[in-house]
Structure formats: structure tokens, C-alpha cells
Amino acid sequence: MPDVFTNIALQHYLIVGALMFAIGMIGFMCRRNLIVMFLCSELMLQGVAINFIAFGAFWGKLSGQAFVIFILAIAAAEAALALAIIVLLFRQKHTVDSQAFRELRG
């Protein structure tokens, strides 16, 4: 591990974050299980968190880590609410298939 967080290192971490975000987006678009869809959104949030930490380490600032703390808070709140809504939807139709709720489309 190099002692200095170089520009090259920043590129590598940004690439990993971008790939993780893209993978999460693919999963969110094509999976039909509601729970797995929200898992994929958590994956996208992690890609963003890698970017924040990388830029924070690059500039030698703590703001990146502070924003990752807020990302964690938002992810926890989102998981609680989304899973409550999924439980509600599951009680309605006894499935977590997102195609089963097509009539929700406006």
C-alpha cells in the first residue's frame, strides 16, 4: 500500500465504485423480487460510499467520511421503511413479485 493516496489510486477506487453502482442498477432493473431489488439499491449506495471515502482520502478531508455516515443513516431508514412496505404488500397478495403489483402503475 503506497504511503500517499495518489491520483492513480483515486482512479482505481472510483472505477470500483462506478462498477458497483452499475451492477446494482442492473439488478434493480431486472430482478423481480422486491427484497432483492432493495438489496440492489443498497449495493448502489455502497458504490457511492466508496466514491465519498476515496475523495475524502484524496483531499485529506473528513467530509467524505461524514457524508458516508449520513448515507448509512439514510440506508437504515430506507431499509426499515421499505421492508415494512414489503411486508404490507406481501400481506395483500402473498407474493413479493413486483409484477404482481402492476395495477399500481398510473
Place this chain on the structure above:
Amino acid sequence: MVDPQTAFPVVISSLLAEVAGTSAQAATGPSAASAITSPVSPGAVVALCIVAGLATWLMLPGKREIAIRRVGAVILTAAALISAALLMRWTAAQGGMGAYFWIFSAIALVSSIRVITHTKPVYSALYFVLTVFATAGLFVLMWAEFMAAALVLIYAGAILITYVFVIMLASEAAAIGAGDNPAGTIPPEQDGISRSPLLASAVGFVLAGLLVYLILDKRNEIHRDVPHAATVAIVNQSGDTAHGDKAPGDTGHREELASAPALGKELVENHSINLQLSAILLTLAMVGAITLARRRVIVSEQDRLASVETVVVPGTPTDDNPHSILVYGTTNPRHKAYPEN
């Protein structure tokens, strides 16, 4: 530096040159301007993204044989190895990235691919735990040690446990409700068949290719747009940064980055409004989740009256206050005036 207006024709022309089977020299000919600044040629980025997108499409759950999905996995692994080798060849001249980065990022990306391609949701959640651990390793490499611990605690410890609970609650009752796959080998339809996988992987890898190309292409411009005075001072202090090779992450900043007290001070001093807003958000989310998921039991008026005990013990007043007399389930309208609790 190639500006975005001319970068796209360069990408397309070099891609067409490679598709047409011309030599590599001809392919790099029109993109010579970007070949100097970009370590990986745009044509290679586009080709790798196309290959990886097709492989991901093959790997996504669908009505295919499992052998085809394994072929997709092999192709995707090959594309990932080729791109990692290209990046390694580029960084070898500048000192390399260290083995830990490659190991952790490989674990993170492979397990995130498995999250979106596995047909069993519980396994998806467990692979996501693996992704969280690998990401925590990357955080440690970036000297964010407190954030690595917090990530493992909150994600792997709290959020994923909730996910696994809900997965098990939902899938157990779904198996009872479906009942048409007693063998258990065929996954239920919402897990086994994807929704437009080709479009999703195409869009996803177009996004990934654009991001990677931009990151590699604009890497020298990060140091130039620095309006922040303090940052400029740090840059000047850490020596020559004209070529964008050195970052202001010397040893003093590393110790500050890795310390939890400094992070707490930063949070309270510079982000105090955000901190309180996130506290309110978490409280509201808790209240909302309880309110949403609470099971409402609707009891008709007849049942409610029938279930109430009707035997009335004579109320024994403890003092002169008439409201202290307990009234149990009477139907006498005169007693209805009293509060029943």
C-alpha cells in the same frame, strides 16, 4: 485532453476500426490524441463493456440452461481479468496499487455480481454481506477505519439481519401459497425469471463504460479546478503537484483521517444540522415502520361487546371523585357518561 464533443467520434471510430478487423495501429490512429492521456484506449473500454454486458445478460436468471449461465460467468470473468490486467499494466509504471486493493475489489465486485444473479434471495443477502466486508476492507485501505467498523456493524449487523428476516417471512408463506413446485429445485417465478435482462444489462454497462472512460480520461483535471483556499494551501504544502501525481494525503492527514475523535469533531462542527436531521429521519423511519407494519385487527361491534365481561362488581369509590368508580362493560346508557378506562 480530449473534450467531450470530440471524444465520442473518437470512441466510435476506434470501435468501428476494431470491428472492421483493421490492425491495432490503425485503431489507435484516430485516437492518438486520447491515447496519450488515457491509459486504456476507448475502443478497449467499449469492447470490454459490450462483452461484459452480454455475459451479464447470459448470467442473469432466466429460462436458460445452467450451462449457458456458466458460460456467461466464464466470459465475464475473462473480461474482468482482461480489464484488471490493463489497469495493472498502467499502474505498474507508477508504483502499483498493492495486492490488497486488487483482492478486496475483486471480492466486492464478484460477490455483487452474485447478488444480482443468484436465484435464491437468502444467498443474495449473504453475498451482499460479503460485499460489505470487502468494501470495509477497501475503506481500511483508504484510512477510514471507523467507517469500516461502522459499515460492518450497521450493514452486516443490522440492515442485513432485517433483510434476512423479511426474506424468510415472505418466502416461507410464498412456498405455501404457490405449492406448484414441490421439488424445490425450480425457483419461484419472481426469482427465476428476470424482467428484460438484455435491456437492463445494456443500460448498466453503457453507464459503466461511460463512467470508467470519463474517470480515466479526466484524471488530470481533478487538481486543476480547486477553488478552495485551504485545499490549495495543503497542495502547496505537500510539494509539487503540477502533474497531478501527488495527493495531499501525507502522514499527518492520514492520522487525522483514521481517527474517530476527529471524525466526531468534524460531524459536530461542520455538519451539525445534517446530524440532527438524520437523527430526526431515523426516528421518523422507526415510527413509520411500526405504523406501517402493525397488523390492524378489525373487530365488529357485536364481537367487541360480546367479548367484554359483563359482570359488574359494585364500584367501590376510593374517594369522592365519581370518575374513580370503575365501570366494566355495562350497557346502561347512564353509565356511558363515565370514561371507561
